[in-house]
Amino acid sequence: xxxxxxxxxxxxxxxxxxxxxxxxxxxxxxxxxxxxxxxxxxxxxxxxxxxxxxxxxxxxxxxxxxxxxxxxxxxxxxxxxxxxxxxxxxxxxxxxxxxxxxxxxxxxxxxxxxxxxxxxxxxxxxxxxxxxxxxxxxxxxxxxxxxxxxxxxxxxxxxxxxxxxxxxxxxxxxxxxxxxxxxxxxxxxxxxxxxxxxxxxxxxxxxxxxxxxxxxxxxxxxxxxxxxxxxxxxxxxxxxxxxxxxxxxxxxxxxxxxxxxxxxxxxxxxxxxxxxxxxxxxxxxxxxxxxxxxxxxxxxxxxxxxxxxxxxxxxxxxxxxxxxxxxxxxxxxxxxxxxxxxxxxxxxxxxxxxxxxxxxxxxxxxxxxxxxxxxxxxxxxxxxxxxxxxxxxxxxxxxxxxxxxxxxxxxxxxxxxxxxxxxxxxxxxxxxxxxxxxxxxxxxxxxxxxxxxxxxxx
Amino acid sequence: xxxxxxxxxxxxxxxxxxxxxxxxxxxxxxxxxxxxxxxxxxxxxxxxxxxxxxxxxxxxxxxxxxxxxxxxxxxxxxxxxxxxxxxxxxxxxxxxxxxxxxxxxxxxxxxxxxxxxxxxxxxxxxxxxxxxxxxxxxxxxxxxxxxxxxxxxxxxxxxxxxxxxxxxxxxxxxxxxxxxxxxxxxxxxxxxxxxxxxxxxxxxxxxxxxxxxxxxxxxxxxxxxxxxxxxxxxxxxxxxxxxxxxxxxxxxxxxxxxxxxxxxxxxxxxxxxxxxxxxxxxxxxxxxxxxxxxxxxxxxxxxxxxxxxxxxxxxxxxxxxxxxxxxxxxxxxxxxxxxxxxxxxxxxxxxxxxxxxxxxxxxxxxxxxxxxxxxxxxxxxxxxxxxxxxxxxxxxxxxxxxxxxxxxxxxxxxxxxxxxxxxxxxxxxxxxxxxxxxxxxxxxxxxxxxxxxxxxxx
Numbered sequence: 030x031x032x033x034x035x036x037x038x039x040x041x042x043x044x045x046x047x048x049x050x051x052x053x054x055x056x057x058x059x060x061x062x063x064x065x066x067x068x069x070x071x072x073x074x075x076x077x078x079x080x081x082x083x084x085x086x087x088x089x090x091x092x093x094x095x096x097x098x099x100x101x102x103x104x105x106x107x108x109x110x111x112x113x114x115x116x117x118x119x120x121x122x123x124x125x126x127x128x129x130x131x132x133x134x135x136x137x138x139x140x141x142x143x144x145x146x147x148x149x150x151x152x153x154x155x156x157x158x159x160x161x162x163x164x165x166x167x168x169x170x171x172x173x174x175x176x177x178x179x180x181x182x183x184x185x186x187x188x189x190x191x192x193x194x195x196x197x198x199x200x201x202x203x204x205x206x207x208x209x210x211x212x213x214x215x216x217x218x219x220x221x222x223x224x225x226x227x228x229x230x231x232x233x234x235x236x237x238x239x240x241x242x243x244x245x246x247x248x249x250x251x252x253x254x255x256x257x258x259x260x261x262x263x264x265x266x267x268x269x270x271x272x273x274x275x276x277x278x279x280x281x282x283x284x285x286x287x288x289x290x291x292x293x294x295x296x297x298x299x300x301x302x303x304x305x306x307x308x309x310x311x312x313x314x315x316x317x318x319x320x321x322x323x324x325x326x327x328x329x330x331x332x333x334x335x336x337x338x339x340x341x342x343x344x345x346x347x348x349x350x351x352x353x354x355x356x357x358x359x360x361x362x363x364x365x366x367x368x369x370x371x372x373x374x375x376x377x378x379x380x381x382x383x384x385x386x387x388x389x390x391x392x393x394x395x396x397x398x399x400x401x402x403x404x405x406x407x408x409x410x411x412x413x414x415x416x417x418x419x420x421x422x423x424x425x426x427x428x429x430x431x432x433x434x435x436x437x438x439x440x441x442x443x444x445x446x447x448x449x450x451x452x453x454x455x456x457x458x459x460x461x462x463x464x465x466x467x468x469x470x471x472x473x474x475x476x477x478x479x480x481x482x483x484x485x486x487x
Numbered sequence: 488x489x490x491x492x493x494x495x496x497x498x499x500x501x502x503x504x505x506x507x508x509x510x511x512x513x514x515x516x517x518x519x520x521x522x523x524x525x526x527x528x529x530x531x532x533x534x535x536x537x538x539x540x541x542x543x544x545x546x547x548x549x550x551x552x553x554x555x556x557x558x559x560x561x562x563x564x565x566x567x568x569x570x571x572x573x574x575x576x577x578x579x580x581x582x583x584x585x586x587x588x589x590x591x592x593x594x595x596x597x598x599x600x601x602x603x604x605x606x607x608x609x610x611x612x613x614x615x616x617x618x619x620x621x622x623x624x625x626x627x628x629x630x631x632x633x634x635x636x637x638x639x640x641x642x643x644x645x646x647x648x649x650x651x652x653x654x655x656x657x658x659x660x661x662x663x664x665x666x667x668x669x670x671x672x673x674x675x676x677x678x679x680x681x682x683x684x685x686x687x688x689x690x691x692x693x694x695x696x697x698x699x700x701x702x703x704x705x706x707x708x709x710x711x712x713x714x715x716x717x718x719x720x721x722x723x724x725x726x727x728x729x730x731x732x733x734x735x736x737x738x739x740x741x742x743x744x745x746x747x748x749x750x751x752x753x754x755x756x757x758x759x760x761x762x763x764x765x766x767x768x769x770x771x772x773x774x775x776x777x778x779x780x781x782x783x784x785x786x787x788x789x790x791x792x793x794x795x796x797x798x799x800x801x802x803x804x805x806x807x808x809x810x811x812x813x814x815x816x817x818x819x820x821x822x823x824x825x826x827x828x829x830x831x832x833x834x835x836x837x838x839x840x841x842x843x844x845x846x847x848x849x850x851x852x853x854x855x856x857x858x859x860x861x862x863x864x865x866x867x868x869x870x871x872x873x874x875x876x877x878x879x880x881x882x883x884x885x886x887x888x889x890x891x892x893x894x895x896x897x898x899x900x901x902x903x904x905x906x907x908x909x910x911x912x913x914x915x916x917x918x919x920x921x922x923x924x925x926x927x928x929x930x931x932x933x934x935x936x937x938x939x940x941x942x943x944x945x
Binding site for chain 1: 518519520580581583584587644645646672686688690696697698699700701702703704705706707708709710711712713715716718719720722723724726728730762766767768769770771772773774775780783784787789791792793794795796797798799800801802803804805806807808809813815817819842843844845846852853887888889890913916917918919920921
């Protein structure tokens, strides 16, 4: 691999890192309205890079009012060669709780070959791998081995409304032989991995209303309905202590992975004790009995409460019975569950569980189906080969418990195979304090994507 | 009642109201550390008034570091007459949720003979009744019909640590024939009421810890413990949907009121439908079957959740499994429950209900026993008589579901009968947005306390 592009990769690691640090410094938190200017600034940063490295066409694509822009770039000079659509996202999750970060979330800090910052792994670091892999060819050879289109979004963490509207309307512009999503992780350090399945997501807010206004728990406790108590009752009945979700019909369409896939997962270097100790750090794992941890994480649906708003949570003691309380509750879906059906089942069951005196309403914040891809296609095989050559280990296939709605979207509207090459690590703490990205994977990721283009172009 | 004091009351209503407005403008929120200066400012306001009206001795009594001062004042010139200890508090609850106030909580606004402001009823308005009743005599006659000591605290809403330490150490200074607490309500508008019982309180924070740090619900959902879910499970098991508290042993010491007391409650002008519609405003009432609403509110123990902190509660969708979540849970106690025993029972049961993978801890923020007083004593009889003369209706006896820890403290350390004359109304929205105080009761309350002193001094 001593081509000019690979020499460029080796020679420019310092510049690549500097560029990544600049991108990580932008607090492009898509869920917080006050960060709108930062979100735009991250989009502009990428567009500027695309222009500077010589992409033929670069666009900042505006959506409906309030939506974050898509960044599009293309280089289509490899006549007769395959076309790849590269996907990533430049928006990030909120960093709270801030006090748990060892270094500030938007001041990247390098410790032990890891770069710590919100978005370092999810997904700026990985998006930047795609950008730099392409830059290497353009800057050193003036051309790419294949045709490339980039589509980078800024709403991945908030439901992706813009891209969801854009893709179905622009199949021609986005037409490609394969879509490469760089937003997943490797099963273990040094173990090249391709993700072949993702869980879907239904994210809701359940609001419970009791009295017309907040009440004093001394004066009214014992007769007035308490919406916090009602939410606790509803939540505890949605999922049993055995990890089984109690929503009627919820499991009816669930398909188990094939015996072959389950057998392959058993061969993965997974140690439950280590996972518990190093990744989770709790006293015990939870979840459905009768399923391995990997199956629970990748191929079983779940239901989680993310937070409950309402009442008094400050310092000290306020004896209030709140009038309103709201719980954020999401479900992860697996093949072949249907998000719309799940929303109906969930809403109906919440209504049914609502105790007397309380009124509930369910609002859906985002939803996406699960997706699985077949490993038997040229674009996945080449990706496995490229990663193997760079990492010097046989590539494994895994699924992910997370949700990347864009995978289903590409599959459905572009009819293109989706290749999920990821370079994150299991302990990257996505969405949590002290998110980090392992820098050797940043550099090897760039080489792997470069090699992938070479393999497909040869 | 055409004595000089009563003429003064009639002639000074405008000044009384202006003084009350000044006191209500001080945001003396004891639970929020940033309001420490306001708390002190409210104490100084009262001390200044006591000095100006001619109390013989006025003290601002400092407590341990961080505690709010007590305001003490005395006039002991009525030799051979009874001594009354007047109690009130100058601290208030936080005003949140702010957006639900029709007028700002610390800018008193008068509408329909009600004054709207945080603390208007609980307890600045009522405390100020005591102050002005005494002022009327001192300013018009230069003397009082009885001896009077004031003890006004600034931590009633946060557990009252200072007064709790002060009273047992100063029985001589506080010695009195009766303690008058002006911090309760009338059963109905125009219906003079004396409160003869209060529920006790145990206020706790239950912290649940799962993973070592926040986790992504996609990556870990299905295997990692969720402390929000655990709290929901614990809460839903602490109290059943039937309103019965499930803590083992919780009800073992509960004493029902006498048949006579229960019969008297039945004669009170209480309409469940109206209570539901006008005071609570929910679709239905809740609570233990087999007990009347008044018994549920006054003589049955309860358990309420006030808020749950942890996870993500902002706008939008954050898919986090929080590492830690904390619930504020309180219990109201009735005779003859023992707060210490209840704390032990509660803590043990929370531990027992804690699901695998989760660690819980219970912190007690405040606790106080319930209290009941006998109506057969001179000081209560005179209070009933004084209120009857001013309100022109027969005084009724009720209990309150709230907790006034000081009542138990006076009873225990000063061995003095406690007289709870209250002038709040059931719809005053204590601790809630749009708290108000009915101004005619402010003026009549001053007269009733004035008449009470006259009756006891004659």
